[in-house]
Amino acid sequence: MATPDIVKARNRVRSSQPLIQCITNTVVQQYTANVLLAVGASPAMLDHEADAAQFAAVASGVIINFGTASSQQFLAADAAIEVAVSAGTPWVLDPVSVGGVDYRTSRIRAAARRNPTAVRGNASEIAALAGMGLGGRGVDATDSVDDVIGAAAALSSATGAVVAVSGEVDAIVLAGPDGRSAQVVRVGGGHPLMPLVIGNGCSLAAVTSAYLAAAKSAGLPITGASALEAVVAAHVHFAAAGHTAAQTAQAPGSFAVAFMDALYTVGDAELEAVDLRFEPTEVPA
Amino acid sequence: MATPDIVKARNRVRSSQPLIQCITNTVVQQYTANVLLAVGASPAMLDHEADAAQFAAVASGVIINFGTASSQQFLAADAAIEVAVSAGTPWVLDPVSVGGVDYRTSRIRAAARRNPTAVRGNASEIAALAGMGLGGRGVDATDSVDDVIGAAAALSSATGAVVAVSGEVDAIVLAGPDGRSAQVVRVGGGHPLMPLVIGNGCSLAAVTSAYLAAAKSAGLPITGASALEAVVAAHVHFAAAGHTAAQTAQAPGSFAVAFMDALYTVGDAELEAVDLRFEPTEVPA
Amino acid sequence: MATPDIVKARNRVRSSQPLIQCITNTVVQQYTANVLLAVGASPAMLDHEADAAQFAAVASGVIINFGTASSQQFLAADAAIEVAVSAGTPWVLDPVSVGGVDYRTSRIRAAARRNPTAVRGNASEIAALAGMGLGGRGVDATDSVDDVIGAAAALSSATGAVVAVSGEVDAIVLAGPDGRSAQVVRVGGGHPLMPLVIGNGCSLAAVTSAYLAAAKSAGLPITGASALEAVVAAHVHFAAAGHTAAQTAQAPGSFAVAFMDALYTVGDAELEAVDLRFEPTEVPA
Numbered sequence: 001m002a003t004p005d006i007v008k009a010r011n012r013v014r015s016s017q018p019l020i021q022c023i024t025n026t027v028v029q030q031y032t033a034n035v036l037l038a039v040g041a042s043p044a045m046l047d048h049e050a051d052a053a054q055f056a057a058v059a060s061g062v063i064i065n066f067g068t069a070s071s072q073q074f075l076a077a078d079a080a081i082e083v084a085v086s087a088g089t090p091w092v093l094d095p096v097s098v099g100g101v102d103y104r105t106s107r108i109r110a111a112a113r114r115n116p117t118a119v120r121g122n123a124s125e126i127a128a129l130a131g132m133g134l135g136g137r138g139v140d141a142t143d144s145v146d147d148v149i150g151a152a153a154a155l156s157s158a159t160g161a162v163v164a165v166s167g168e169v170d171a172i173v174l175a176g177p178d179g180r181s182a183q184v185v186r187v188g189g190g191h192p193l194m195p196l197v198i199g200n201g202c203s204l205a206a207v208t209s210a211y212l213a214a215a216k217s218a219g220l221p222i223t224g225a226s227a228l229e230a231v232v233a234a235h236v237h238f239a240a241a242g243h244t245a246a247q248t249a250q251a252p253g254s255f256a257v258a259f260m261d262a263l264y265t266v267g268d269a270e271l272e273a274v275d276l277r278f279e280p281t282e283v284p285a
Numbered sequence: 286m287a288t289p290d291i292v293k294a295r296n297r298v299r300s301s302q303p304l305i306q307c308i309t310n311t312v313v314q315q316y317t318a319n320v321l322l323a324v325g326a327s328p329a330m331l332d333h334e335a336d337a338a339q340f341a342a343v344a345s346g347v348i349i350n351f352g353t354a355s356s357q358q359f360l361a362a363d364a365a366i367e368v369a370v371s372a373g374t375p376w377v378l379d380p381v382s383v384g385g386v387d388y389r390t391s392r393i394r395a396a397a398r399r400n401p402t403a404v405r406g407n408a409s410e411i412a413a414l415a416g417m418g419l420g421g422r423g424v425d426a427t428d429s430v431d432d433v434i435g436a437a438a439a440l441s442s443a444t445g446a447v448v449a450v451s452g453e454v455d456a457i458v459l460a461g462p463d464g465r466s467a468q469v470v471r472v473g474g475g476h477p478l479m480p481l482v483i484g485n486g487c488s489l490a491a492v493t494s495a496y497l498a499a500a501k502s503a504g505l506p507i508t509g510a511s512a513l514e515a516v517v518a519a520h521v522h523f524a525a526a527g528h529t530a531a532q533t534a535q536a537p538g539s540f541a542v543a544f545m546d547a548l549y550t551v552g553d554a555e556l557e558a559v560d561l562r563f564e565p566t567e568v569p570a
Numbered sequence: 571m572a573t574p575d576i577v578k579a580r581n582r583v584r585s586s587q588p589l590i591q592c593i594t595n596t597v598v599q600q601y602t603a604n605v606l607l608a609v610g611a612s613p614a615m616l617d618h619e620a621d622a623a624q625f626a627a628v629a630s631g632v633i634i635n636f637g638t639a640s641s642q643q644f645l646a647a648d649a650a651i652e653v654a655v656s657a658g659t660p661w662v663l664d665p666v667s668v669g670g671v672d673y674r675t676s677r678i679r680a681a682a683r684r685n686p687t688a689v690r691g692n693a694s695e696i697a698a699l700a701g702m703g704l705g706g707r708g709v710d711a712t713d714s715v716d717d718v719i720g721a722a723a724a725l726s727s728a729t730g731a732v733v734a735v736s737g738e739v740d741a742i743v744l745a746g747p748d749g750r751s752a753q754v755v756r757v758g759g760g761h762p763l764m765p766l767v768i769g770n771g772c773s774l775a776a777v778t779s780a781y782l783a784a785a786k787s788a789g790l791p792i793t794g795a796s797a798l799e800a801v802v803a804a805h806v807h808f809a810a811a812g813h814t815a816a817q818t819a820q821a822p823g824s825f826a827v828a829f830m831d832a833l834y835t836v837g838d839a840e841l842e843a844v845d846l847r848f849e850p851t852e853v854p855a
Binding site: 026029030033034037038043044045046047048050051054055058074205256257258259260261262264265 | 311312313315316352353354355356382385386387388389459478481482483491520535536537538539541
């Protein structure tokens with residue numbers, strides 16, 4: 001993959017203002033909505049089963065996160081995913097706390113089998129979803145990103161999704177069509193205060209959906225290299241904003257405010273300053 | 286209508302501390318509660334169907350918003366509205382995203398037929414509820430305020446409610462008893478950052494309920510001119526706070542913080558500086 | 571009780587990072603999660619009835635608050651409490667708005683009979699739960715802390731819980747084994763802006779659970795004097811952060827941000843500067 005044009009990708013989000021249907025946990029709905037607005041997208045948290053499919057048909061992207069899912073939300077997600085898949089609308093799975101409890105895990109695994117465009121989680125979640133780890137205990141990452149690159153590649157190969165592993169250095173992984181090799185893009189710049197603001201991971205998944213939706217409205221495919229680029233660009237946007245916020249804030253309350261500001265004001269130079277590394281890996285047999 | 290005494294109206298809210306029952310979407314519950322506290326009201330987000338009617342009987346005002354309504358919330362709203370109407374307690378409908386999806390729309394329309402004291406939405410929502418527009422796509426306003434003054438007047442005539450249309454310049458509309466003419470009050474001072482903070486519209490609906498409740502506890506009628514004045518005063522309070530916040534904040538994270546502060550600290554001169562214009566309009570046949 | 575070592579207690583929370591299962595109202599989930607992260611704990615808002623018991627078995631502490639409880643949340647709470655009690659995991663009841671409405675009140679009373687480790691509420695809630703008051707109207711305290719010390723002592727005697735009454739000066743009450751005398755610890759330093767930030771009370775209950783969980787993981791009993799100390803320490807942490815926040819913030823928006831920062835940065839000297847008073851009381855017959 002060539003170095004992606006992050007600035008162009010961000011501009012696409014701002015100009016297309018993608019409408020993102022968020023079926024997500026109630027803890028982070030407000031934060032996620034504000035994050036989407038800050039990057040130029042338009043949030044809608046519609047999660048009633050009676051209306052979810054109809055809304056998914058007009059949404060530009062969908063994000064699914066079962067962090068506090070009610071039975072109604074599970075039904076709404078089923079309906080929205082079905083529409084998104086058949087319409088070719090990008091949908092992103094955030095497998096929060098997969099592996100920790102049985103019922104939620106079964107629902108997340110079922111969703112993962114339905115062709116998500118991207119999956120974003122922390123190292124423990126990605127390992128658990130790939131079937132190789134013990135799962136998180138809450139929303140913590142107890143595994144490290146480096147430990148789960150192989151798991152991420154296997155998950156990408158099994159689902160077709162771009163798989164993003166969040167950590168101090170993020171890893172974005174896409175298995176190749178041969179099923180044996182995978183590309184890995186490392187996005188640096190994570191800050192220790194980021195995990196102390198609840199919803200940063202969940203809202204990054206939503207922004208990932210917005211970047212994929214903007215790519216699609218520009219006529220780009222949301223598979224292969226251009227999907228990988230869109231996911232990387234979303235992560236770069238977050239990393240750049242985190243870097244900016246850390247210049248002025250040293251504690252989580254003021255960091256959250258500065259981060260939201262920085263998502264909105266992020267300039268070209270800040271995006272281009274984020275450290276990107278490209279490396280290949282193998283998909284474990 | 287004479288120029289309303291906004292300062293007196295704000296003081297009434299602070300001294301009566303109206304208890305506002307908010308059956309509203311989970312995205313904005315926290316923000317709405319903080320906004321109500323900042324203006325001097327007391328929030329209660331009670332939305333269980335078993336208790337909603339009993340609580341509505343002691344509430345000073347009710348606000349209904351179906352943005353993420355569960356089946357339980359719909360039942361709770363039915364019960365609370367019935368009590369509010371029969372007790373003469375002001376209740377405000379925020380028809381968020383009406384017209385976008387069928388089930389929610391049917392529930393909003395049913396609620397609108399139950400004598401809301403006021404309805405507050407963006408231009409697309411007001412047009413959709415009045416049956417003249419195509420509805421919003423999410424919480425965006427795709428129509429302009431000017432486009433929907435006639436629709437707002439028709440909605441006011443049909444429901445008896447004061448109808449508030451939020452935009453860069455808000456329009457507050459009340460149809461006269463003859464059903465053909467309507468008063469329109471324009472409240473200036475909206476700021477481009479306001480729509481980038483999720484919950485500003487929903488919490489304005491809650492504050493509108495607080496101003497109506499405070500008017501009622503002062504012995505004023507919550508129909509006709511004094512209802513119109515209370516709704517205008519709530520919008521002026523928001524506009525003044527937005528103006529103050531914009532003096533110090535240029536991005537949505539810090540704007541939200543400054544806005545909350547300004548709702549709390551807003552002074553007499555700031556309220557009186559908000560631009561108000563009065564004009565008549567006709568109710569479309 | 572000797573003066574508790576608040577610094578050591580805070581350090582225990584930071585080093586043990588207790589995982590706190592929060593079955594709490596949707597208004598304050600985000601704020602509570604951020605507060606738990608700021609003090610060094612790990613939040614999980616898991617509230618689905620299918621998974622609640624399984625998760626409670628791995629949680630370090632549980633907090634129950636029925637502020638917006640759905641029927642699903644009531645079932646989840648039943649399951650989580652049962653596991654917590656049989657595993658000896660500390661669980662804290664926040665009886666928000668008990669006494670105001672019948673169904674919620676019946677559920678809160680039923681929970682209170684299941685051996686909570688601590689109960690935290692405002693004066694009206696504690697009085698109502700003890701059966702001696704008229705209950706709150708929303709989340710307001712209409713009684714004063716001083717009025718309800720006897721009620722708190724009776725509630726402590728009846729349930730075995732440490733009972734914390736929040737107010738400008740908090741009172742933490744523990745009835746002795748004789749059922750007639752009780753210890754009272756007063757924690758000063760509350761600030762008038764604290765009740766204007768929604769979720770401060772609910773999140774204090776969650777932090778109380780974190781302090782109890784940290785005590786337990788250090789091998790301390792979570793009954794008697796060491797439970798009392800843990801509850802006091804949580805309240806001191808809050809009071810110190812409130813005091814720090816009030817140095818820079820004069821309105822609720824910026825106060826909430828400064829308070830979150832201060833929870834995270836709170837130093838030894840700030841904790842030790844909080845005013846503590848010890849006094850005995852009697853349990854009313």
